[in-house]
Amino acid sequence: MAYKITDACVSCGACADACPVGAISEGAEHYEIDADACLECGSCAAGCPNEAIVEG
Numbered sequence: 001m002a003y004k005i006t007d008a009c010v011s012c013g014a015c016a017d018a019c020p021v022g023a024i025s026e027g028a029e030h031y032e033i034d035a036d037a038c039l040e041c042g043s044c045a046a047g048c049p050n051e052a053i054v055e056g
C-alpha cells in the first residue's frame with residue numbers, strides 16, 4: 001500500500017524531515033510523496049500532526 005498526503009496537510013514539513021529517502025517534497029497544494037521513491041516505512045505518517053498521511 002502506498003502512502004499519500006491528503007488535503008489535511010498544513011505544510012509543516014515534519015514528514016519531509018522524517019523520510020529516510022527524501023521522497024517527500026513541497027508540492028503546489030501541499031506536501032507530496034514520490035511513490036517511486038517511497039519505501040512504505042510509515043515514518044512520515046507517524047509524525048504528521050494532522051493525520052494527513054494515509055495508506056491507500
Ligand code: SF4
Pocket residue numbers: 005008009010011012013014015016030031047048049050051052053
Ligand atoms: S507532516 Fe503532515 S501536515 Fe506536515 S507537511 Fe507532512 S503531511 Fe503535511
Ligand code: SF4
Pocket residue numbers: 003018019020021022023024033037038039040041042043044045
Ligand atoms: S512511508 Fe517512509 S519512505 Fe515513504 S514517504 Fe513516508 S517516510 Fe518516506
